[in-house]
Amino acid sequence: MNDLWRQIEALKPIVNAMLLPCNGADAKKITCFIHTLVSLGVSYHFEEKIVEFLKDAFENIEDMIIDCKEDDLYTVSVIFRVFRLYGHYITPDIFNRFKGDDGxxxxCLNDDVRGMLSFYEASHFGTTTExxxxxxxxxxxKHLELFLVGEKAKHYPHITKLIQAALYIPQNFNLEILVAREYIDFYELETDHNEMLLKLAKLNFRFLQLQYIQDLKTLTxxxxxxxxxxxxxVYFRERLAEPYFWATGIYYEPQYSAARIMLAKSIILVDIVDNTFDVYGTIDEVKSLVQAIERWDSDAVDVLPDYLKVVFRTTFDLFKELEEYVSSEARxxxxxxxxxxxxxxMKGYLQEAEWSNRGHLPSHEEYIEVGVASTAGEVLLAMTFIPMGDAAGVGVYEWLRSRPKLTHALFVKSRLRDDIATYKEEMKRGDVCNGINCYTKQHKVSEEEACIEFEKKTNHMSKVMNEEFLKAAKFIPLHILRPVLNYGRLADVCYKYGDGYTFAGEKIKDYITSLYVDLITL
Structure with a gap:
């Protein structure tokens, strides 16, 4: 790994020079280059310079757009994506130039496949009013799908593959590390690719893979x-790769190795506790666990059944381990x-267990209120930021405690995605207290209609997240906001096409293999 890192460090100044306007590159070309760095998963090496450049360039954003050719859909779309990705509000009115007199x-855009793909990706940065x-x-x-079934697709296989990936999950809803793996293959087949940049991307990805393997050994x-x-x-699924995959999705960069391991431990523990309430513990037993958590001291275990003493002690010890990452003044x-x-x-888990035990079906509104808490999103966000140390100061927790609209939209989106993906399995095991069932009974609709409505609400929450991210980016650092967005991306990656976390399907297994097993060819 040391040799890989030395090679990466040697290449960074070469790539860094490409970000300098003094090399003759205009602002829009540098912005497109930043898009490539982001897509290849290497932008974190140049983060300070990128942020500084975009901040300065944003002051003249109108000139940058005017400087684009009238029909340059690709460049305008990339500019829109990059600035929004870094928290700058750029109006979607810039796309009006691509409309005719009929509105x-x-x-003429129909044959611009690259422009169409970039415009499609840009459309997923939309807010609630755009x-x-x-x-x-x-x-x-519509036009990308037509391209895939047409003759041209056969002549451009690498673009075709990128289009298929985008239609499956667009970049803004996908995990950064998964985008990087796909985009490296695409970029290598581009005739005008930069050899130094491609080499950096491959070395970087191989380095990350070796770091992930090392992390997994520590976790094991x-x-x-x-x-x-x-x-x-053993009433829980014994697994390590899936929780670590989630942690990788939250922060993939090498400097967060310890944080990833800590978050993976937290996810494993939350999963075990969830199963304790869902499939094993009696109501009296889980009530006693909730009471012990409320007391939060080592003597609280005395009244617990033996197996819950272990669960409590494991939880207690994990939190003590988390404390080691927090400076004394902020602890x-x-x-x-x-x-x-x-x-x-815990109270959310208990409420759901009591509903299930009594055979009570709450209203959809009641269910969502409790269900948002039982996604474990808020506790996992806390556990996400604690191992980041000084990078996540007291101000971050004050922001979280204010219950911002961004995190609320995230938790609702996660709840809805989970409900769509898991309700059939829950109904099979007799757990009727799930979101889809509550909705169908209350609104007298079919399961299919309920799923369609949940999908609409999920899409709306994604727009709310885009909107609130742009607002929050004015006062919350990007390295804090990105993990929040990444939790939303995990919901899309793991739950959009089934329960990819509880029952890792072929797609999730492929992702895990591509990250932790199949090393990229240098």
């Missing part, structure tokens, strides 16, 4: 030493917030 997008981006999504999707050692399978009934605030969210999560 529809010009027919109708033109909704039009763009329908328009571009921890799990074996924990030895829960010999201490409590009380950050850990207090994490404890609060753990207690809220």
């Amino acid at each position: 529809n997008f010009k027919k 109708d033109i981006l909704e039009e763009a999504m329908s328009f571009t999707q 050692t921890w799990w074996k030493e924990l030895d829960l399978v010999s201490k409590i009934p 009380s605030f950050t850990m207090q917030y994490a404890y609060e969210q753990l207690r809220i999560l």
Whole structure:
């Protein structure tokens, strides 16, 4: 790994020079280059310079757009995507130039496949009030699908593959590390690719893979030493790759190695606790666990059944381990917030267990209120930021405690995605207290109609997240906001086409293999 890192460090100044306007590149070309860096997964090496450039360039954004050719859909779309990705509000009115007098997008765009793909990707940055981006999504999707079944697709296989990937999950809803793996293959087949940049991207990805493998070994050692399978009934799925995949999705960069391992441990623990409430513990037993969590001291285990003593002790020890990442002056605030969210999560689990035990079907509104808490989103966000140390200060937790619209939209989106993906399996095991069932009974609609409505609400929450991200980016650092967005992306990647977390399908297995097993060819 040291040799790889030395090669990466040697290439960085060469690539860094390409970001300098003094080399003759105009602002729009540099913006397109930034898009390539982001897509290849190497932008974090140049983050400060990128942020500085975009901040300065945004002051003259209108000139940059005017400087684009009238029919240059690709460049205008890339500019829109890059600035929004970095938290700058750029109006979608810039796309009006591509409409004719009839108010529809010009027919001459139909043959611009690269422009269409970039415009399609741009449309997924839309907010709740940007109708033109909704039009763009329908328009571009239709023509990209037509391209895939036409003759031209056979002549451009690498573009075809990128289009298929985008139609499956667009970049803004996909995990950064998965986008990088796909885009490296695409970029290599581009005739005008830069050899130095391609080499950097491959070396970087190989380095990350080796880091991930090392992380997984550390996680495996921890799990074996924990030895829960010999201490409590195995009512949970014993797995490490899936939780670590989630952690990789939240922050893929090498500097977050310890944070990824810590977050993976947290996800494993939350999963075990969730199964305790869902499939194993009696109501009296899980009530006693909630009470022990409320007391939060080592003596609280005395009244618990033996297996719950182990669950409580494991939870207690994990939080003590988390404390090691927090500086003394911030520890009380950050850990207090994490404890609060753990207690809220436990109460949410208990409420759902009581509903199920009584055969009670709550209203959809009641279910969502409790269901948002039981996504474990708030406690996992707390556990996400704690291992980041000083990079996530007290101000971050004050923001989280204010319950911003961004995180609320994230939790609702996650709840809805989970409900769509898991309700059939839950109904099979007799768990009727799920979101889809609550909705169908209350509104007298079919399961299919309920799923369509949930999908609409999910799409709306994605727009709310886009909107609130742009607002929050004015005062919250990007390295804090990105993990929040990445939780939303995980919901899309893992739950959009089934329950990819509980029952890892072929797609999730392929992702895991591509990251942790099949090393990229240098």
